[in-house]
Structure formats: C-alpha cells, structure tokens
Amino acid sequence: MxxxxxxxxxxxxxxxxxxxxxxxxxxxxxxxxxxxxxxxxxxxxxxxxxxxxxxxxxxxxxxxxxxxxxxxxxxxxxLNLTDMVLQFKQLSSWQQLGFFWASFALLFLAGIACLAAIV
Known part of the structure; x- marks a missing residue:
C-alpha cells in the first residue's frame, strides 16, 4: 500500500x-x-x-x-479510467474493433476539419 x-x-x-x-x-x-x-x-x-x-x-x-x-x-x-479500460477489455472483439474504427474515423474527420479551417 x-x-x-x-x-x-x-x-x-x-x-x-x-x-x-x-x-x-x-x-x-x-x-x-x-x-x-x-x-x-x-x-x-x-x-x-x-x-x-x-x-x-x-x-x-x-x-x-x-x-x-x-x-x-x-x-x-x-468511473475511474482503469475501470473503463477493464470494461473495454470485456467487450467482444467486434465491439472493440468497431470502437477503434469509430475513433479513427473521428480523428481523421477532425484532421480534415483542421486542414479545411487553415485553407
């Protein structure tokens, strides 16, 4: 402790x-x-x-x-972040993959929006 x-x-x-x-x-x-x-x-x-x-x-x-x-x-x-990570690991593989793809898509969209704001 x-x-x-x-x-x-x-x-x-x-x-x-x-x-x-x-x-x-x-x-x-x-x-x-x-x-x-x-x-x-x-x-x-x-x-x-x-x-x-x-x-x-x-x-x-x-x-x-x-x-x-x-x-x-x-x-x-x-919840604590560690508890959320443990809950994420309990998801099935297709749910984790869907979450990763959604996160990637949102990150990609945010990058495009930043580039559009610059231009």
Whole structure:
C-alpha cells in the first residue's frame, strides 16, 4: 500500500525533471552550438530552440489536457479510467474493433476539419 502512495509523486517528479531538462536545453543549446561550430549563425541556433520550444509546449499542453479531463471526469461522476479500460477489455472483439474504427474515423474527420479551417 505504501508503494501505491508513492506512484503519483514519482510521476510528478519525472514530469518536473523532463520540463527542467527541456528548459535548460532551450536556454543552453545556442551556446553549445556556437562552441561546437563557431561559424554557426544565430538562425541555426534559433531553429533548434524552436524545436525544443515546440516540444516543451506540446508536453505542457498534453499535461494540461489530461488534468482538465481528469477534473471533468470527477465532476461528472464517471468511473475511474482503469475501470473503463477493464470494461473495454470485456467487450467482444467486434465491439472493440468497431470502437477503434469509430475513433479513427473521428480523428481523421477532425484532421480534415483542421486542414479545411487553415485553407
């Protein structure tokens, strides 16, 4: 029982370590690049910074989404996610396959809608 109490703290520590590594990498990458290649321009380092910044924003957005989903989940009074996964595994194979196809179709439709909104 003591091990299950430590799991959320461990996950939080891992997430904080990842964020710290990404932020430190974002700050120190231009200096490292200029020491490795002295002829590197500022734009060369800026491209790598943009890649790291996009990765950092993606991780932050993903964590915020999971947190909001958890909060809405509790507010609606739904089952735990582990219970829903267990119920999903109890479905027959054709029901699971139908759910996967429906999820794929909705994801594909959302991607097309995003592309249509850009154009």
């Amino acid at each position: 003591a091990l299950t109490a430590l799991v959320p703290k461990k996950q939080l520590l891992e997430k904080l370590m990842l964020a710290t590594i990404l932020i430190l990498g974002w700050l120190t990458l231009p200096n490292i690049l200029t020491t490795i290649e002295p002829t590197a321009a500022l734009l060369d380092a800026g491209i790598w910074q943009l890649i790291l910044l996009s990765l950092l924003c993606y991780v932050a957005l993903l964590q915020m989404t999971w947190w909001l989903l958890y909060r809405f989940w509790l507010a609606l009074g739904l």
